[in-house]
Amino acid sequence: MVEELLTAAIAAGVGVVAYAAAAARVVKQYERGVVFRFGRLREGVRGPGFTLVVPWVDRLRKVNMQIVTMPVPAQEGITRDNVTVRVDAVVYFKVVDAADAIVEVEDYRFAVSQMAQTSLRSIIGKSDLDDLLSNREQLNQGLELMIDSPAVGWGVQIDRVEIKDVSLPETMKRSMARQAEADRERRARVINADAELQASKKLAEAAAVMSEQPAALQLRLLQTVVAVAAEKNSTLVLPFPVELLRFLERAAPGAPPPPPPPPAPPEVEAGAESGAEDAGGTA
Secondary structure, eight states, X not given: OHHHHHHHHHHHHHHHHHHHHHHEEEEOTTEEEEEEETTEEOSSOBOSEEEEOOTTTEEEEEEEOSOEEEEEEEEEEEOTTSOEEEEEEEEEEEESOHHHXXXXXXXXXXXXXXXXXXXXXXXXXXXXXXXXXXOHHHHHHHHHHHHHHHHGGGTEEEEEEEEEEEEOOHHHHHHXXXXXXXXXXXXXXXXXXXXXXXXXXXXXXXXXXXXXOHHHHHHHHHHHHHHHHXXXXXXXXXOOOHHHHHHHHHHSTTOOOOOOXXXXXXXXXXXXXXXXXXXXXXX
């Protein structure tokens, strides 16, 4: 009798252990558990830690609640200004409702990936090339809204979307390089012209000051000679202003007038008259 009771107790203990082993589940800290009983979703989501389910009746599915980093394959499209580009991006998202992520969509990762690719092609077609290159922050926000709108019903929240790279054709790269070079040359010419204008104004002011004091021009001339002589040149060119000659000419007292030109010789005049008569007779 005692042996039968002991055997029964051992059998019961083994059955309890087997049942507990079949019913025991462990949910990790970054996971949530969704229980289906005979195919129907049970209310409540199992939190992290140790939990029990009914063996062969309940089915526990674990959902990762961590932020998922998903690269979006490069999409080729034509921008609004008819430029062919290839754009790739990256999407950061996480599950906020484990039950909806399991029930509402078959595979939420694949769904988010396809939605991101479709939205990226749509953004390419609606944007200009300059926006893709310099206004990415606004495009990232628009892309995030386009992906997040359907993802809300899947229990998924889009955390961030970033455009990684924009690939351009080689011909477009060369055209942009020529455009940048031409723009820099234009700015250089404008700066040079502005400098010439300022220099001409200063020179005009200096000329007005020197016209009031003629000695200032001579002093400036001497300064120029000193600056040239400091270079240790073997030849020194000294300019002589015409105004100084005119000043000396006016300052000279009783200067005789220049002599008149000498008259032509008589032989030349006679020869010219006879040549004229011969020409008239021939005519």
